[in-house]
Amino acid sequence: MISNNSERVASFFDADFKTIKKFVNPDENINIFSDDYANLDRKIGVQVQLEAYNHGKNFYDFKVTIQCIDSMNVKDVSLGYYIDWDVADEPDSNQCEYYTDLMTNSITNKFGSGIAGEITYKPGAPIYCAVIAYSDDQGTEAQAAGLDYDYTRLFETNEQIESLNSGISMQSSRIYDRSMVVGMKFKGPIYPNNTKQFHIVFAGDTNRDNLTNTLIPYLLSTDVKDYPGKESERIKYIELPETNELFIQLLDESEIIKEINVYDILGRKMQNADPNILNQNFAKITLTHSSSQYTIIEIITDNNKYIHKFILN
Numbered sequence: 603m604i605s606n607n608s609e610r611v612a613s614f615f616d617a618d619f620k621t622i623k624k625f626v627n628p629d630e631n632i633n634i635f636s637d638d639y640a641n642l643d644r645k646i647g648v649q650v651q652l653e654a655y656n657h658g659k660n661f662y663d664f665k666v667t668i669q670c671i672d673s674m675n676v677k678d679v680s681l682g683y684y685i686d687w688d689v690a691d692e693p694d695s696n697q698c699e700y701y702t703d704l705m706t707n708s709i710t711n712k713f714g715s716g717i718a719g720e721i722t723y724k725p726g727a728p729i730y731c732a733v734i735a736y737s738d739d740q741g742t743e744a745q746a747a748g749l750d751y752d753y754t755r756l757f758e759t760n761e762q763i764e765s766l767n768s769g770i771s772m773q774s775s776r777i778y779d780r781s782m783v784v785g786m787k788f789k790g791p792i793y794p795n796n797t798k799q800f801h802i803v804f805a806g807d808t809n810r811d812n813l814t815n816t817l818i819p820y821l822l823s824t825d826v827k828d829y830p831g832k833e834s835e836r837i838k839y840i841e842l843p844e845t846n847e848l849f850i851q852l853l854d855e856s857e858i859i860k861e862i863n864v865y866d867i868l869g870r871k872m873q874n875a876d877p878n879i880l881n882q883n884f885a886k887i888t889l890t891h892s893s894s895q896y897t898i899i900e901i902i903t904d905n906n907k908y909i910h911k912f913i914l915n
Contacts, residue, residue, distance in 0.1 A: 603762055603783070604637065604646050604668075604681045611762045612637045612644045613684075622649070631655065636671060647672025648679065648792075657820065660806040668788070668798045675791035680766040682745050682785020683802065684757075687731045690724040698722045698748040698780035700773050701732055703814045708865060709821060712900075712909060713737070716800075717821070718744035718770050720782040721810070728808040733784040736821060737800035738907075743787045744800075747772035751779035822865065822898055822909070837901070837908060841889075850885045850901060858882040861902040864889075872897070 603613040612618035618640035621633065636649040653665040670676050689696050701719040709717060719734030735744045747765040749772065754761070765772060765783040774780075786800040801824070807813035836857070840849040852859060862885055864875035875897075879885045889897055901908040 603684060603766055603785075604648060604650075604679065605763050605766045606646050606676045606679045608678065608680075608763055608767045610644055610646065611759055611766065612640045612646050613762055618644055619650075638671075646679065647674070647676050650681065658816075661816065662804045663820075664802050664804075666786075666800050666802060668792065670792040670794050670796055673794055675793045677791045678787065678789060679792055679798070680745060680785060680787035681800075682735070682766050682783045683733070684754075684765075684781065684783050685733055686754075686779075686781035687722045688779075689722055689729050689731060690727045692724060693751075693779040695777055696722055696724050696780045697775075697777050698782050699775070700746060700748065700770055701734065703810070704732075704734065704817055704821075706818060708870075709818060712822065713744075716742040716744055716786075718746035718784070719803075720746050720748050720784055721813075722780060722782065723810070725777065729806070730808070730810045730813050731806045732803070732813060732817070733782060734803040734805075734817065734821075735784050735786045735800060736803070736824075737786055738909075739799070741789045742800065743769060743789065745783065745785045745787055746770050747783045748774055749781045749783065750774055750776055751781070754781055836906075837910075839910070846889050848887050848889050848899075850887070850899075852883040852903065855883055857906070858904045859885050859901065860904055861900075862887060863900040863902075865898040865900070 603611055605611040618637050619635045620639045621635045631654045633652045637646050647670060649669045649671045651667040655663045657663055668679060668681055698720055701721045704719055713736055716737040719732055721730055721732040723730045745766060747768050766785060767787060788798045792798055805813060805817060836853055838851040838853055859879050859882060862877035864872045864877060864887055875887050877885060877887045899910050
């Protein structure tokens, strides 16, 4: 479902939306569709590309790219998915709730309002299904609504728009036939031919703690470099294994390092890393194996925030 300005919504596949390219090469993991076929009172003017990535059993991450294909900009676009899990084949005894377990300090510090999710389960049954939307771009607000069948029985235009633009305010503790809407809202305009991106994760496990402990380190390490010495467009890393030191250099001399934080893979701050800002463009930290071979480094500058993951040698 996609809405804009909280005024209209396009939501029907093969009616509002049509596939342009289905599972295109090289990895056959990309699907592209648009709302070109929607009636004028429902058309938003967007094309959507989905890139699907499997990260293990029952764990998929979809990169969602929204492009404005209209001649005018589209404003306050919200894209989300309606999901009804029917856990344990007993829809009337399901619970769907905001996924508070996932919202640790390290997660909310990284994503701010750009992350939200729902988890569905049947009390007493070993099945947990989660959907999480996330983005670290500014101007995003993740949407997560836990809905009852009484609300979705007809699920007409007003209900669709409301569930896509409610933030995390639509929640219920009722055990019933439950469903969810999870997605992302982009505040402000998307100009013609411009794009916006976010990710949506679908994951499940027989144990809730295991599911949470899988998702947290994954989310903390997204969009990062997986080995030392990798040079990005803005940052150069120099590792000295013999001294356990990592030097960080900003390649843009006009950018200033303000703060550096070091975490283990579970998002716990590593107190012994001893970040030392040597000058406005250069810093040094000490990497150890005391907590984990994985280290997550957060670099905060006057204009940006960078998060990189390293696998220690």
